Amino acid sequence: AQSVAQPEDQVNVAEGNPLTVKCTYSVSGNPYLFWYVQYPNRGLQFLLKYITGDNLVKGSYGFEAEFNKSQTSFHLKKPSALVSDSALYFCAVRDRNAGNMLTFGGGTRLMVKP
């Protein structure tokens, strides 16, 4: 079985400060990992993915995430937050050897204040 945990329901950060949204996962094999963002009353948009290779993955809108196999984590980061980054963020995992289903975390609301 595969699972994802996003331990924080909400993260608050001031504009211009660095942000981190946490994600830990559990799979029996090697993971594919994803981050999605959802703006109000919209669907989820793809931000970035880890498939293989470099542990630091860069994605859209200046976001990046670091794959840490020993800690089974895939935290989302941005060096300098913008008010427009305020949204709901979902981490997702798929076991490479276990079919096509993504398992999503419960989501973390990011609030960036001016």
Add this chain to the structure above:
Amino acid sequence: DVKVTQSSRYLVKRTGEKVFLECVQDMDHENMFWYRQDPGLGLRLIYFSYDVKMKEKGDIPEGYSVSREKKERFSLILESASTNQTSMYLCASSLLGQGGRRNYGYTFGSGTRLTVV
């Protein structure tokens, strides 16, 4: 640009009505999914489909059915709408057997916010 299109952004229906939520994708994806999203509950999978005329129950199929007569279209049906089905409904699609760097996970539609009164 590839797209998943959900026919309605907002929908208001009466209790007991039969409701159809339509989803169309233009990416020739084999997999299609229906989720509902509620505050504090995250995304919950209702049904999914790996091929035409094929369907599998997700985590919360009760009160719903689906239809996939063509590869590009996956319909969610509320046989008799109830107020507890008021929610945001999200459709998604993906390639079968995604491997390597082509793997973009799921592509989502914009969602349908359904209110049952």
